[in-house]
Amino acid sequence: xxxxxxxxxxxxxxxxxxTACSSGKPVASDxxxxxxxxxxxxxxxxxxxxxxxxxEAALKNAPQFAAATGANSGNSLLPxxxxxxxxxxxxxxxxxxxxxxxxxxxxxAGERIEVIPATYKNGTKRIVVEEASTKxxxxxxxYKTVTERVLVRPAASRLESIPxxxxTVTERVxxxAAHTIWKQGTxxxxxxxASTGEIMCLVxxxxxYKTxxKQIIKTPASTRTVDLPAEYKTVTRxxxxxxxxxxxxxxxxxxxxxxxxELVTPASERxxxxxxxxxxVTSRKLVTDGSMAWKEILCDTNTxxxxxxxxxxxxxxxxxxxxxxxxxxxxxxxxxxxxxxKSKGLSGNGxxxxxxxxxxxVSLR
Numbered sequence: 001x002x003x004x005x006x007x008x009x010x011x012x013x014x015x016x017x018x019t020a021c022s023s024g025k026p027v028a029s030d031x032x033x034x035x036x037x038x039x040x041x042x043x044x045x046x047x048x049x050x051x052x053x054x055x056e057a058a059l060k061n062a063p064q065f066a067a068a069t070g071a072n073s074g075n076s077l078l079p080x081x082x083x084x085x086x087x088x089x090x091x092x093x094x095x096x097x098x099x100x101x102x103x104x105x106x107x108x109a110g111e112r113i114e115v116i117p118a119t120y121k122n123g124t125k126r127i128v129v130e131e132a133s134t135k136x137x138x139x140x141x142x143y144k145t146v147t148e149r150v151l152v153r154p155a156a157s158r159l160e161s162i163p164x165x166x167x168t169v170t171e172r173v174x175x176x177a178a179h180t181i182w183k184q185g186t187x188x189x190x191x192x193x194a195s196t197g198e199i200m201c202l203v204x205x206x207x208x209y210k211t212x213x214k215q216i217i218k219t220p221a222s223t224r225t226v227d228l229p230a231e232y233k234t235v236t237r238x239x240x241x242x243x244x245x246x247x248x249x250x251x252x253x254x255x256x257x258x259x260x261x262e263l264v265t266p267a268s269e270r271x272x273x274x275x276x277x278x279x280x281v282t283s284r285k286l287v288t289d290g291s292m293a294w295k296e297i298l299c300d301t302n303t304x305x306x307x308x309x310x311x312x313x314x315x316x317x318x319x320x321x322x323x324x325x326x327x328x329x330x331x332x333x334x335x336x337x338x339x340x341x342k343s344k345g346l347s348g349n350g351x352x353x354x355x356x357x358x359x360x361x362v363s364l365r
Contacts, residue, residue: 051092079294086364088294095290102281109276118267123260130254141244147236155230165219170211178207296354296364303352307362308333311352314360315340 079088183203298307305327312322315336323332329352338350346356357364 087297089297090292090294093291093293096287097284098287099282099284102283103278104281106277106279110274112272112274114270114272116268116270119264120261121264123262124257125260126255126257128253129256132253133251134248135251136246137249138246139244141240142242143238144241145236145238147234149232149234151230152233153231156228158226158228160224160226162222162224164217164221166215167218168213168215170213172209172211174207175210176208178205180204298352298354298357298364303329310362311337311357311360314362318360 079086079090082088180202183201308329309325309327312325312327312333315322315333316325318340320336320340321332322336323330334350337352337356340360341347341349341356344356344359346359347353354364
């Protein structure tokens with residue numbers, strides 16, 4: 001890497017990475033997006049360095065290049081009048097142009113023929129579409145509705161059975177008649193003496209009863225004759241009230257109103273003059289050629305944590321949030337620098353250029 005490219009790359013590194021407080025070694029970026037941005041800017045700077053090298057080679061023998069670099073102790077590749085602690089980078093200054101305006105003829109004056117069409121007026125006219133006539137019209141029959149009462153079923157009688165009626169009664173009957181049984185004696189009272197054998201006694205058992213329920217006929221079954229009245233139904237039917245007939249009907253003539261168009265004025269023409277057209281053309285003229293120039297920047301050499309803290313404090317006072325005032329040139333500080341540059345119309349895209357630092361009111365040393 002050439003000294004110039006190293007100086008520019010160092011500025012990008014300061015703008016895109018966090019730096020260590022004393023050693024000046026870069027630490028890891030906060031995210032993969034940040035690393036990608038750093039890689040993209042580095043690639044762009046390398047392409048720019050190649051372009052600047054070509055331009056520098058082409059301008060080495062130009063008179064203005066010799067005049068600009070002749071006062072630098074015989075070395076044209078070093079910045080002039082540099083002091084200890086300063087860092088510079090060599091940049092390409094674009095050519096300047098002046099603009100001028102010139103009025104040029106675009107089209108010649110001419111003439112245009114305009115055709116004026118004929119004018120017409122619209123009117124209406126009543127015409128017979130169909131002559132008057134007659135026709136026979138059939139008048140349909142008319143009907144009326146009548147209501148009649150008709151016999152559906154004549155009067156009759158029928159024999160109806162009346163079932164028997166029963167009632168439930170209870171009766172107490174002998175379940176078991178009175179009787180006697182022999183029963184073995186159990187105590188010494190029944191014994192006559194010690195030699196008495198087995199004792200048997202005849203005991204009388206009284207009769208037992210139970211209550212039974214049974215149904216008896218209260219009223220025997222019979223029949224009766226029931227009279228059925230005649231049944232009638234009211235029916236509605238449609239009958240002819242007046243027979244159909246024909247009559248002659250007059251059909252009036254039919255008319256229609258149609259639109260007609262009448263010529264008012266015939267077609268004509270007129271000639272219209274067309275003025276010449278001019279256009280104002282803006283042209284650019286070269287005033288000064290592009291050239292190489294040294295620009296002071298902040299790099300690893302002259303950017304200390306203390307200087308970064310100064311810049312962070314100035315950004316915070318100006319209303320831009322640099323994150324923590326910790327002397328680290330991190331993403332928040334770079335974003336704040338970029339926002340400050342945009343608001344002030346400064347170039348840099350987050351890179352701490354000398355103009356940006358001076359605009360913040362911070363000394364470069």
